Amino acid sequence: CEEGWHYDRTGGNCYMINENVLSWEVARTHCMAFKGDLASITGPDDKAFIRELTMSSTSSVFWIGGNEINQSSGWTWSDGSPFSFLDWDVGKPDNSVDPEWCIETLKVRNSQWNDQDCSKQLPSICQKKCKHCVLIFMFNTGMCTK
Numbered sequence: 001c002e003e004g005w006h007y008d009r010t011g012g013n014c015y016m017i018n019e020n021v022l023s024w025e026v027a028r029t030h031c032m033a034f035k036g037d038l039a040s041i042t043g044p045d046d047k048a049f050i051r052e053l054t055m056s057s058t059s060s061v062f063w064i065g066g067n068e069i070n071q072s073s074g075w076t077w078s079d080g081s082p083f084s085f086l087d088w089d090v091g092k093p094d095n096s097v098d099p100e101w102c103i104e105t106l107k108v109r110n111s112q113w114n115d116q117d118c119s120k121q122l123p124s125i126c127q128k129k130c131k132h133c134v135l136i137f138m139f140n141t142g143m144c145t146k
């Protein structure tokens, strides 16, 4: 992965925490400027890697790519990954401040999810596929190398 990104060899993804507090939409635009998207969490391995990554941050809540901005589609991941793995915190989604159409991950709640007002200003987690990798370098160094 490029500098500042962290390689998850299980999923073959690179992740980066953006500590700048941004709305969900602006945070996504920022990730897309790096040819990525907000992080999708599609299984326990994704979750474990991302949770570990967030532990290195002083922030406690982060935008990820889950949203139901398109109400007719229901909950989806912004990068198009299937929305099959669910990790809602107890009692979520709750639309407590209606509407809450974006997902934040809560470090103090075992990184489980809350639906949140998309205009809230939060740090975020970007993700992109590790491309142009040479397998031997990945296993030797844990880094994605061209």
Ligand SMILES: [Ca+2]
Residues within 6 Å of the ligand: 092, 093, 094, 095, 096, 097, 100, 114, 115, 116
């Ligand atoms: Ca909520």
